[in-house]
Amino acid sequence: MPTMLTDVFRGHPIHLPHSHQPDFTSLSELPDSYTWTPKDDPLLDAAPSPPAASENIPLIDLNHPDAANQIGSACRTWGAFQIANHGVPLELLQGIEFLTGSLFQLPVHRKLKAARSETGFSGYGVARISSFFNKQMWSEGFTITGSPLNDFRKLWPQHHLNNYCDIVEEYEEQMQKLASKLMWLSLTSLGVSEEDIKWASANSDSDWAQSALQLNHYPVCPEPDRAMGLAAHTDSTLLTILHQNNTAGLQVFRDDLGWVTVPPVPGSLVVNVGDLFHILSNGLFKSVLHRARVNQTRSRLSVAFLWGPQSDIKISPVPKLVSPVGSPLYRSVTWTEYLRTKATHFNEALSMIRNHIDE
């Protein structure tokens, strides 16, 4: 039995700057501890000069005959794209959004009953990356892996549980299928097929993949321009699939464009390349730096499906993508090892497993 995501942080406690969550509703102005300046994040106001033309991540129709190439090209230039006609039922997207809304509407003392412990994986709390910043983020989150029953029991009475657990399980199943389809479509565009990746071809997806769900809530904020919902980061995953409610906030970074807002397109899903897919593609696919901003009038919800390989699988650059004379850009690493590296070194984690070739 491979180790599970639930064990990943056992030896890696996160010490958060404050022991309790703020009660956002009681704040009418932004406290200093929530006010971000470029000192707290060098890329805070990053913009190219001269200003770049407005561009956005592509919206790709999964039914389009050329979808594989469009996805491949988006993974190389942006590391992110949106998809329509993805096959996930609209009612399920509405269901998970409703559940997320109900969860965060609970009074703080109830949510804290399901608080994530310092070494735990699942439950209610601030983003794990909070420990790398001096300022607090204007958001709250809830992490789920596998069945949410144990955590949901702490929040809701018995009669809600079946329905809420069914929604989460159905959502995880649909996302799992979609993520695997997207991975193979994008690899096809690089000429990589199932024969080239042994761990994935020998088994069905449900044997080699695992995942987590991250529910995020960004309450309305008195001074959104000075606050940060979720600070700039890359995901450690192969792929992340994100559902956002109808409120903008997600931004992706491009060296030549600066921060680009991803507009909500009702019914569509946002996909982003994570660090492990960047490694697998030998650097061809970009693991995209992204963040979430907040809003003065509308609260924002998002549901991230974080998808990667089981903990015993070593990810390394696909040999076909390493040129015959070149050497792989990265050494091999499991998701667990990588999450631990990330828990200590955050945005430096990728460079720590990069091969430095002596000329």
Ligand SMILES: C=C1C[C@]23C[C@H]1CC[C@H]2[C@@]12CCC[C@@](C)(C(=O)O1)[C@H]2[C@@H]3C(=O)O
């Ligand atoms: C399986 C994962 C992936 C995690 C850690 C763990 C559970 C929660 C994920 C996130 C979600 C929010 C951003 C991030 C950076 C964070 O702080 O928690 C993610 C992180 C990662 O992608 O590295």
Ligand SMILES: O=C(O)CCC(=O)C(=O)O
């Ligand atoms: O809320 C968002 O749009 C981004 C969430 C995110 O990046 C994450 O949960 O990893």
Ligand SMILES: [Fe+2]
């Ligand atoms: Fe993310």
